[in-house]
Amino acid sequence: MPEVPLQPAGQIAPRLSTRELVARLRGLLGPESVLSDPEELRPYECDGLAAYRELPRVVVLPDTEEQVVKVLRLCSAEGIPVVARGAGTGLSGGALPHKDGVLLSMAKFMRILEIDPLARTARVQPGVRNLAVSEAAAPYGLYYAPDPSSQIACTIGGNVAENSGGVHCLKYGLTVHNVLKVRAATIEGDIVEFGAEALDAPGYDLLALITGSEGMLAVITEVTVKLLPKPEKAQVVMAAFDSVEKAGEAVAAVIASGIVPAGLEMMDSITTRAVEDFVHAGYNLDAEAILLCESDGTEEEVAEEVARVIEVMKAGGATEIRVSRDDAERLRLWAGRKAAFPAAGRVSPDYYCMDGTIPRKNLGKVLKGIEALSKEFGLRCMNVFHAGDGNLHPLILYDANVPGELEKAEEFGARILEMCIEAGGTITGEHGVGVEKLNQMCLQFRPAELETFHRVKHAFDERGLLNPGKAVPTLHRCAEFGRMHVRAGKERFPDLPRF
Amino acid sequence: MPEVPLQPAGQIAPRLSTRELVARLRGLLGPESVLSDPEELRPYECDGLAAYRELPRVVVLPDTEEQVVKVLRLCSAEGIPVVARGAGTGLSGGALPHKDGVLLSMAKFMRILEIDPLARTARVQPGVRNLAVSEAAAPYGLYYAPDPSSQIACTIGGNVAENSGGVHCLKYGLTVHNVLKVRAATIEGDIVEFGAEALDAPGYDLLALITGSEGMLAVITEVTVKLLPKPEKAQVVMAAFDSVEKAGEAVAAVIASGIVPAGLEMMDSITTRAVEDFVHAGYNLDAEAILLCESDGTEEEVAEEVARVIEVMKAGGATEIRVSRDDAERLRLWAGRKAAFPAAGRVSPDYYCMDGTIPRKNLGKVLKGIEALSKEFGLRCMNVFHAGDGNLHPLILYDANVPGELEKAEEFGARILEMCIEAGGTITGEHGVGVEKLNQMCLQFRPAELETFHRVKHAFDERGLLNPGKAVPTLHRCAEFGRMHVRAGKERFPDLPRF
Structure with missing residues (x-):
């Protein structure tokens, strides 16, 4: 492929002084929507990946799409980097500010513009919280399916930017499968709309392409999502196992039997013990691992599926099986799962959350590998994850106050991700690459593939002003990182010089 | 956005003479895989849209990916256009040859490389026929869900290029929802792989992006698709109605009731009469329209859903309801639907198939509009389509031997597509834009959006050598066409000069 002139992050030299920039932004948005005092900037210095922090030059909080367009045109004309931000709940540093740039908060875009119960769509502004969409749709018996654990706080705009998942994505798909249309502004301030209310466009x-692009291609100003009819009934089966591997194999067996559960999650004993104390879900604390398997649908469908799930779990060696008797119990069982990340704080001063995804058939093997790495590094690891779709969330427990432990945790994490790639998987299932997994991108992709990514970026944002330095590493960085991609499967045609 | 230097179709001036080109290609592929005699080229002059025909300079039939790479590197180095072709069953002219170019047939890529019953995936070469994937997966109780009417003949590579749909896409999604990974060669001959066997990449x-890109971005050399477990049971409800509108409203009512049928199709009386004679499906020939609504799943699920479907159809005024008693009867009912396009040849010398998609809630309104246009133009129109997902296939009947009828049919078709856009829909659901709907793209998209498409194309194929002149019109062409986009919804901010 021809060379693309890439703008490495941090080499952008904006012409405007911060004082001039602030003055011009205030002229566009009014003084109350532009923050420049260091104390006001502080809350924006990081997202959910707090290990990386940076103060932006200025934070803007536009009210309208027209104001977004004006900010982008100014930044584009003056060569100033722009980082868009939703609720800042992201876990890979995608909303980490750029030190020379404008942090564009979409927090004021909180309106639900339209719920169409017949077409089953919701048209919302990007700052609307994930859960607020389902709440607004509830009077019509509808809901929005993707449910990240952070759904109380995270926004639809951020969900689209990261292609967020959640417990129910096994049956209902990721964000990309539930979004119909996105309206966005390019870095030059052109409004574009992609997708359609119809099935295809x-x-x-x-x-x-925009979905999951981590704020690198355009700033989202409006999102139309699919709504689904709330299932008549939902029920959870909790199955306990005396080994993590057996639980992993039971997951593969459920899927192999033809069942597509609404959710299928695994938690190991470190996790269940950490959460049980405060959610009182009634998890089996003697088990090495438990599975939570949800069925939804009509009464008949649920009864039939639950019976089949129980059968498969028994055949897989479950030591205890319990079925939620009512919705309160079902929600308690899920509450522990959703609180697992914060609960890690109860058993360790710090934790590092990974997000590898592997083909389900390799679940048992990879879980065993993580156990071995845990011993090798002398660090504990909680396993709590979307087992049904092979999306692992190992939480590496460490203490940042012990010299060297953070580095050890990072190396442990990198080894897990390399193992995921070798198992035919990927380095992120739903949290994105951000700043966190740039090196692992070098392992997952060939140079020609990374270059294709850069060329697509270039097609939208020639000078690399939108969220610079995120998501896709430069080839230079990969060369410095010094390791080539380890993707499973041999490269063919070694005789052809360009492979 | 900055200007993109666009290479308008047909202005490519290859340096090599045809004689030299053929000699070099024969050197790369062997003489038997390079066709240059006009008689040998003839079968490749068009795809399923036979109104457009063009002979390529040469046809190549490579055997291996390595040979594809060599052909692409030669064409790239010499500035020769390349049009890739699967089975040539496409309906929008996507595989129409370029007169100065190489027609790259993938017909020899017929191997099924791997069926993984545990991961439920099939890895196949692009020339494998759609139905052959399901046949290979059948021994494991699995199948590949997307089922275009041409599935006996059409290939997976073509399905990916056009993002093909089919009867079962309502429940199981389009091709894009059933593809996990694509391996492809860029015009420069670099191998790239996108997607993963895991849920997300x-x-x-x-x-x-590659899926549905109509051969404009890369040449697909390998595809990994999802397989689904064959449902235990499937049953079809046939419901007859005394007006097309009532049938349209019943479709909306089925979906609104929360049912997602495996298929939900409509055929009007011109269609049922045309096909009944040779499929003997037992369609109600007195009805103005019939609906075919399929349920699949376990015995219990099907029984429950069929009962609900019957209830909704009755409430919607169905004059007759019949449920398939066995699989033979079910397949007969579908056979008529799948044969509807060829059957049009029985009632009219020529027909022109449209592919607009609209929000379901507007079905009744748009069907009425088509009826009015049919009177206005004095041309009959068969309506047979994927009603459940709002994907219309009006077949305009005309006689090419009557002077002016083709032009009338084309104008009628264009008016239907404009009506679809105005109803909040799109100009194609599953057949692609190809050469056929270039003008309608000008109506559907804003200039900034078309320019974004061109920039993405440019990111993959700087000189526009892959399938030139297809899928996305130049802004120049839109200006000449002289009509602006008619998308529903007002443009905001008329005061900002750039909108």
């Missing part, structure tokens, strides 16, 4: 699938 | 979603 002509032209390249830029809707899918 | 990091980086921009180039898998979705």
